Amino acid sequence: MLVQHVFIINRAGSLIYDWDGKSDCTGIEKTFSYPLDIVLDIVDQKVTVVFGERDGIGLRYTVSAINGIPVQACKIIFGGVEKMVLDVIQDEANYPLSIRFQPPTITTNEKIILSSTFHSLYTIAAQLSPVMKSSGIEVLYTNHFKLYCYQSTTGVKFVVVGSLSLNSGVDGLLRRIYELYADFALKNPFYSIDMPIRCQRFDDAIRNLIERQDKFSMLTI
Amino acid sequence: MAIFNFYLFNRDGTCVLYKEWKREKKAIMSMEQVVIQQVNSFETSQYKLNYLETPTGLKMVLNTDPNASGIPELMRSIYQAYVDGVIKNVLIESNAQSSNELFSNRLEQLIQKHPAF
Numbered sequence: 001m002l003v004q005h006v007f008i009i010n011r012a013g014s015l016i017y018d019w020d021g022k023s024d025c026t027g028i029e030k031t032f033s034y035p036l037d038i039v040l041d042i043v044d045q046k047v048t049v050v051f052g053e054r055d056g057i058g059l060r061y062t063v064s065a066i067n068g069i070p071v072q073a074c075k076i077i078f079g080g081v082e083k084m085v086l087d088v089i090q091d092e093a094n095y096p097l098s099i100r101f102q103p104p105t106i107t108t109n110e111k112i113i114l115s116s117t118f119h120s121l122y123t124i125a126a127q128l129s130p131v132m133k134s135s136g137i138e139v140l141y142t143n144h145f146k147l148y149c150y151q152s153t154t155g156v157k158f159v160v161v162g163s164l165s166l167n168s169g170v171d172g173l174l175r176r177i178y179e180l181y182a183d184f185a186l187k188n189p190f191y192s193i194d195m196p197i198r199c200q201r202f203d204d205a206i207r208n209l210i211e212r213q214d215k216f217s218m219l220t221i
Numbered sequence: 222m223a224i225f226n227f228y229l230f231n232r233d234g235t236c237v238l239y240k241e242w243k244r245e246k247k248a249i250m251s252m253e254q255v256v257i258q259q260v261n262s263f264e265t266s267q268y269k270l271n272y273l274e275t276p277t278g279l280k281m282v283l284n285t286d287p288n289a290s291g292i293p294e295l296m297r298s299i300y301q302a303y304v305d306g307v308i309k310n311v312l313i314e315s316n317a318q319s320s321n322e323l324f325s326n327r328l329e330q331l332i333q334k335h336p337a338f
Contacts, residue, residue, distance in 0.1 A: 125263065125265055125270070126265065129246055129265065129267060129268055129284075130225035130226050130241065130243070130244040130245065130246060130268060130284050131225065131244075131245050131246055131267045131268050132245050132246050132267070133266075133267060134246075134265045134266055134267035134268055135265045135266040135267070136265060137263045137264070137265055138263075138264050138265055138266060139263060139264040140260060140262075140263040140264075141260070141261040141262045141263065142260050142261055143261065
């Protein structure tokens with residue numbers, strides 16, 4: 001689908017809502033012989049590929065299972081004993097090994113960190129502007145996705161991360177998300193301003209809106 | 222259509238060259254601390270920041286009008302001028318602050334002759 005993520009960031013830079021398009025997170029399982037030609041290291045408490053892309057296994061992929069046994073952070077129950085995954089992989093007696101790799105995913109904490117980072121980048125882009133009266137970042141282009149941001153006059157940011165083919169109708173989508181935020185969050189008497197939004201109707205409305213965006217690509221507001 | 226300013230960073234994030242042509246608003250913070258990675262460009266309502274990073278870690282930032290066209294090709298030309306004027310000059314420590322007149326003049330030519338300037 002075109003829209004991959006939706007974030008709502010409050011005026012202090014905290015993430016108050018996030019929506020995920022369910023992308024296929026199929027892992028890749030292969031049987032390896034000694035020595036393993038993929039270089040692994042521990043990054044953020046996960047056993048991660050740092051060198052040696054092949055057979056669809058890319059950089060930053062993480063080890064999720066060995067011989068069908070799930071990996072817990074950096075450790076695994078191997079031969080009845082809890083061991084470090086890297087020790088199991090370096091021991092020749094354990095081979096051949098069937099290792100399952102998972103594409104990189106993003107945790108809730110990482111979403112919170114990234115939202116705060118984007119809040120700062122938005123302000124820096126406005127401050128470093130070479131021309132007068134510039135806003136912050138409105139569109140950010142990378143090789144794999146586009147990030148669209150709309151900041152309301154009250155300072156709440158609505159961020160949509162979409163694929164490269166998401167081109168038209170994003171302004172309308174962002175303003176429509178703003179309308180839904182006003183309808184389902186601000187009009188909720190139990191909702192505290194700047195707190196995370198936990199409202200099933202809001203979730204449903206966002207999902208329906210994005211499904212319509214995928215189908216028709218140009219919203220009639 | 223306008224090209225506002227240009228930054229060149231080495232792989233350590235140090236600003237080795239800064240040039241500006243049509244900048245109206247001066248920055249409050251030090252420009253040498255700006256590091257943006259793995260992004261092609263971003264737009265605001267008034268300007269567009271174009272970014273190029275080489276595999277060896279050299280980073281270029283060029284701020285232009287949002288409607289400027291042909292900027293990726295221009296940035297590759299700037300990189301080619303950098304290679305010709307700085308990398309191929311054995312007397313220059315390429316990580317240091319760049320004061321190479323040949324590269325500066327070539328950069329000025331490329332920018333001022335570009336239709337987006």
